[in-house]
Amino acid sequence: MPAAAKPQSSRKVAARSSRTAAKPKPAAKQVAQAALVVGGGVAGMQASLDLANQGFKVYLVEKSPSIGGRMAMLDKTFPTLDCSACILTPRLSEVARHPNIKLLTYTDLEGVIGKVGNFKVRVIKRARYVKEELCAGCGACAKECPVEVPNEFDQGLGFRKAIYVGFPQSTPSTYTIDMESCIKCKRCERACERKAIDLEMEDERVEFDVGAIIIATGYRLFDVRRYYRLGYGRLPDVINAMEYERLINAAGPTQGHLIRLSDGKTPQSIGFVQCVGARDVNKGVPYCSRVCCMYGIKNAVMAKEHNPSTDVTIYYADIRAFGKGFEEFYEMARTRFGVKFLRGRAAEIIEDVRTGKLHLRAEDTETAQPQEFEHDMVVICPGIQPPDDLDKIAEKLGVAMSNDGYVDVVHRYFGPVDTKMPGIFVCGCADGPKDIPDSVTAGSAAAMKASIILAKGGAA
Amino acid sequence: MMTEKAEPRIGVFVCHCGHNIAGVVDVAKVVESAKSLPHVVLSTDHMFMCSDAGQQLIKDRIKEQKLNRVVVASCSPRMHEPTFRRVVEDAGLNRYLFDQVNIREHVSWCHMRQPKEATDKAIDLVRMSVARAAELESLPIKSVSVTPRTLVVGGGIAGLRASLDIADRGFEAVLVERMPELGGHVRKWTHLFPADESGEQIIAPLVRQAEHHKLVRVMKDSEVVEFGGYIGNFTAKIKNHKTGMVKEVDVGTVIVATGFEPFRPFGYYEYGQHPDIITLAELQEMTPRADLIRPSDGKKVKKLAFIGCVGSREAGKLGHEHCSRHCCSAVAKAAADLRDRVDEVVIMYQDIRTYGRGHEELHRLARSKLVIYSKFPKEKKPVVQIANGRIRITWYDVLSGDNLEYEPDLLVLASAMIPPADVAETSKMFSLTRSADGFFNPEHIKLAPLTTHTAGVMIAGAAQAAKNASESVVDASGAAAKAVGLMARGNVEIESTVSHVIPELCSSCHTCVTACPYGAIAMDTKKSPPVALVTEAKCKGCGTCAASCPSSAIIMYHSTDEQILTMVEAYLCPSTQTTGGVA
Numbered sequence A: 001m002p003a004a005a006k007p008q009s010s011r012k013v014a015a016r017s018s019r020t021a022a023k024p025k026p027a028a029k030q031v032a033q034a035a036l037v038v039g040g041g042v043a044g045m046q047a048s049l050d051l052a053n054q055g056f057k058v059y060l061v062e063k064s065p066s067i068g069g070r071m072a073m074l075d076k077t078f079p080t081l082d083c084s085a086c087i088l089t090p091r092l093s094e095v096a097r098h099p100n101i102k103l104l105t106y107t108d109l110e111g112v113i114g115k116v117g118n119f120k121v122r123v124i125k126r127a128r129y130v131k132e133e134l135c136a137g138c139g140a141c142a143k144e145c146p147v148e149v150p151n152e153f154d155q156g157l158g159f160r161k162a163i164y165v166g167f168p169q170s171t172p173s174t175y176t177i178d179m180e181s182c183i184k185c186k187r188c189e190r191a192c193e194r195k196a197i198d199l200e201m202e203d204e205r206v207e208f209d210v211g212a213i214i215i216a217t218g219y220r221l222f223d224v225r226r227y228y229r230l231g232y233g234r235l236p237d238v239i240n241a242m243e244y245e246r247l248i249n250a251a252g253p254t255q256g257h258l259i260r261l262s263d264g265k266t267p268q269s270i271g272f273v274q275c276v277g278a279r280d281v282n283k284g285v286p287y288c289s290r291v292c293c294m295y296g297i298k299n300a301v302m303a304k305e306h307n308p309s310t311d312v313t314i315y316y317a318d319i320r321a322f323g324k325g326f327e328e329f330y331e332m333a334r335t336r337f338g339v340k341f342l343r344g345r346a347a348e349i350i351e352d353v354r355t356g357k358l359h360l361r362a363e364d365t366e367t368a369q370p371q372e373f374e375h376d377m378v379v380i381c382p383g384i385q386p387p388d389d390l391d392k393i394a395e396k397l398g399v400a401m402s403n404d405g406y407v408d409v410v411h412r413y414f415g416p417v418d419t420k421m422p423g424i425f426v427c428g429c430a431d432g433p434k435d436i437p438d439s440v441t442a443g444s445a446a447a448m449k450a451s452i453i454l455a456k457g458g459a460a
Numbered sequence B: 001m002m003t004e005k006a007e008p009r010i011g012v013f014v015c016h017c018g019h020n021i022a023g024v025v026d027v028a029k030v031v032e033s034a035k036s037l038p039h040v041v042l043s044t045d046h047m048f049m050c051s052d053a054g055q056q057l058i059k060d061r062i063k064e065q066k067l068n069r070v071v072v073a074s075c076s077p078r079m080h081e082p083t084f085r086r087v088v089e090d091a092g093l094n095r096y097l098f099d100q101v102n103i104r105e106h107v108s109w110c111h112m113r114q115p116k117e118a119t120d121k122a123i124d125l126v127r128m129s130v131a132r133a134a135e136l137e138s139l140p141i142k143s144v145s146v147t148p149r150t151l152v153v154g155g156g157i158a159g160l161r162a163s164l165d166i167a168d169r170g171f172e173a174v175l176v177e178r179m180p181e182l183g184g185h186v187r188k189w190t191h192l193f194p195a196d197e198s199g200e201q202i203i204a205p206l207v208r209q210a211e212h213h214k215l216v217r218v219m220k221d222s223e224v225v226e227f228g229g230y231i232g233n234f235t236a237k238i239k240n241h242k243t244g245m246v247k248e249v250d251v252g253t254v255i256v257a258t259g260f261e262p263f264r265p266f267g268y269y270e271y272g273q274h275p276d277i278i279t280l281a282e283l284q285e286m287t288p289r290a291d292l293i294r295p296s297d298g299k300k301v302k303k304l305a306f307i308g309c310v311g312s313r314e315a316g317k318l319g320h321e322h323c324s325r326h327c328c329s330a331v332a333k334a335a336a337d338l339r340d341r342v343d344e345v346v347i348m349y350q351d352i353r354t355y356g357r358g359h360e361e362l363h364r365l366a367r368s369k370l371v372i373y374s375k376f377p378k379e380k381k382p383v384v385q386i387a388n389g390r391i392r393i394t395w396y397d398v399l400s401g402d403n404l405e406y407e408p409d410l411l412v413l414a415s416a417m418i419p420p421a422d423v424a425e426t427s428k429m430f431s432l433t434r435s436a437d438g439f440f441n442p443e444h445i446k447l448a449p450l451t452t453h454t455a456g457v458m459i460a461g462a463a464q465a466a467k468n469a470s471e472s473v474v475d476a477s478g479a480a481a482k483a484v485g486l487m488a489r490g491n492v493e494i495e496s497t498v499s500h501v502i503p504e505l506c507s508s509c510h511t512c513v514t515a516c517p518y519g520a521i522a523m524d525t526k527k528s529p530p531v532a533l534v535t536e537a538k539c540k541g542c543g544t545c546a547a548s549c550p551s552s553a554i555i556m557y558h559s560t561d562e563q564i565l566t567m568v569e570a571y572l573c574p575s576t577q578t579t580g581g582v583a
């Protein structure tokens, strides 16, 4: 394990150490009775809850202003189409109110030293310029803020203020000032009745000891611009699946109206393109991304739900509907919703400038005919990749990575959630693409393994 | 149980749910109409009541306005009733003094195109809820202790892993296996994908550890024959087939890891009609040797064929609609391995589902070894015929558009994973429900895949759905975490929305005892004459008993006759209700 790096921030850093909370019986060997979970997506939240419910203290470190991860952005979820926010929100509050979980959002992992049973962790809580203890999330500040910038949470399709929460159920509900956009007009300061705004706030270093660590840093989307011929980034009506999730979301930038970005019209015909940035050796993503077939089908069904007369086609290589209830869902999409499936990878998308229609070229491999299809909108379904900074996190923790950039596990049977560094575990998409049920299951499993270490020397 | 009744002071909180409700229902109108209802002190709205800010609003208003009843008009209580109950509790109210009105699933979502009528309906529902709220009573918060021991049913790879994790964590596990040996299906498999080890190599260390762990009690040749109790306090009777002895164990939690059965596809592709037509499971059980040998005559196999999706993905055929998940990758692995020992391998498939880590690589490896993949259409499966002892397959290859024909020496059918034959009994024994695939239903398919609707009973591995062995291992550790969570806390809260028999009114007729679907009511023989008695931890509050009781001797706490009738009255007679209002 590398020695902890020098603090990057030159600002004043207040050290705060915390010893751990109530625990099952004194351990024979001295083991810190707390765990660190890095990443507050659905996997990291599950791991935190399963540890906290055993009585262990958990530090949940999340780099963005809110926990929830990608699931918070989704509209509906396959295979049952429940609304993602509706099932996730109770989880968010469960995590936030759990007496054994210390939420550290807008926080970066700085360094870790030590070994299994005794890790010393340092994190930097970035200044959000709003005091967490005072802010009630009322939003009076944002009403006053004159600066509007694209909202990352909405994939840049909607706007937020310079003082913002990404989404209404943001947990904690504390607002954050994005200093890069802030013009220091101080209107928010005047608007805040609770005096929660502190424009002088500085980054804060927090240190604590833990016995075990769980990595749950999730994934990023493949940048589909790398398939130049598909037109993403050049043609406004070619969007990616995450943008589509926000577009059809009732709490999203269009209040759930599915419209074309070019002219605001309702698309009458939509194409979904699968396997973009997945199963492609040439682009360095040889593996299957595991979730795209199903979210593609889900989104196709949602297009039909929004407007039953829409013509919807999915361009695919293989339909991988392998999980519980998935095949049944695929069947329903075909038969009940009338989603069309065409086996063939899209080769090129061009715009007809006169009609504004998109022409998608693909070979229908079932007839071996190259064909051209007309659509009003095309949704590219990107594969998923390890998050950008996973290699840095891995280096700080001293865990091994596999050559596709994910965290490596010890053994598929003997240690499917164990990294090669004892005491450090991994779950969710951090060790490879997974859907929500599989991420949640892995979160529980990682918590189990971590709890064995924390409990060493005696049970509860 | 009842407290003296203070004058009700009701707060009504109407949620927009972003655009979900407010896009259809005129929220301002609903808020306004509630203001004039009896006992309503305050009526207000918020973008998302469930958000922290919304929750804070409720808490603040309870304190400021001294509310003693809260009505939230929002979504289905299924998800957020616990959230709001906790909110009112945080503000010092008993959680049962809260009522939730569903104006989303029951109003805005189902009447999307009739905003006016939807608003009227929301107003009616809120009025009914307010009437009910005035009748609500505080109920006690109860908990039961959890016996620190887990019963693990099934000694396959999932059951073994779960037992070991629980034991390593310091709790006792009782591992019950029906067969004389632990290890389940995995033990029999000579090659296991995507690992290079054999099943025996994977299983043997787990079995050894389980058999030697001082906290694991292994009971082989044994089966659970009787199971009863409730979360934290179950009792199982376990019978040993060999000795006939029955032991009773008390456990706090249960993990059902009873696995699957490989489907034996009689009636498909001449299976059973020729010794050289076998299933993938049977192939995986064949002892490895230098050559692949034909079962019929011991001759070396030169041409090998696989057919995928045998008994899987059959729309409309109950129990066979699901994808069996493991087979595509297992076939790719087997084909890539065996390609070195035979001259030709052909795989007939519908879709290639090599989804997992390393699986796509197996698929690619098979292709690079010139294994032939041929896609057949969903509607037109290959046809297998036997003529003069030869196996002959004809099918339509989708990608070339040709009708093809092949005579393999050995035909392997990748048959489905289906639940074990006695799954119905297991499901009855542990009160588990099953989904259409025949496997057990989790509590929530996405966020609670390992727990079930029977509190305290978890599921793991292929008992939950078709999956491979490495996925089952992850499940097992996850399910163990759930069991340990309950045991480490030592006790759990149970609902107070249960039924209660008033002994003086009970006529000892037994009607409720037979009516109860959960076996929660028994006759209390200590009383004379014996009267019905409810075990509260088992009661789910369904009300079947109360409805069936001819003597009206049963009260449903939180759904009393008065509480329900007052809603009916409020619906039918709105005018009498519009007088009053304390605000």
Ligand SMILES: Cc1cc2nc3c(=O)[nH]c(=O)nc-3n(C[C@H](O)[C@H](O)[C@H](O)COP(=O)(O)OP(=O)(O)OC[C@H]3O[C@@H](n4cnc5c(N)ncnc54)[C@H](O)[C@@H]3O)c2cc1C
Binding pocket: A038, A039, A040, A041, A042, A043, A044, A061, A062, A063, A064, A066, A067, A068, A069, A070, A071, A074, A076, A077, A078, A079, A107, A108, A109, A216, A217, A218, A219, A221, A241, A242, A245, A291, A295, A298, A384, A387, A389, A393, A427, A428, A429, A430, A434, A435, A436, A437, A439, B446
């Ligand atoms: C378009 C689309 C649609 C989908 N639809 C569905 C669906 O319908 N059903 C389904 O089951 N699955 C769906 N999925 C998959 C689903 O999003 C994932 O299964 C799930 O989000 C994985 O959870 P996670 O916790 O592993 O990762 P994430 O949700 O990515 O969470 C990771 C968290 O870690 C944080 N983090 C990352 N790095 C660090 C760091 N260095 N320090 C601190 N914190 C860090 C991130 O900010 C994030 O909050 C979909 C995916 C996509 C792309």
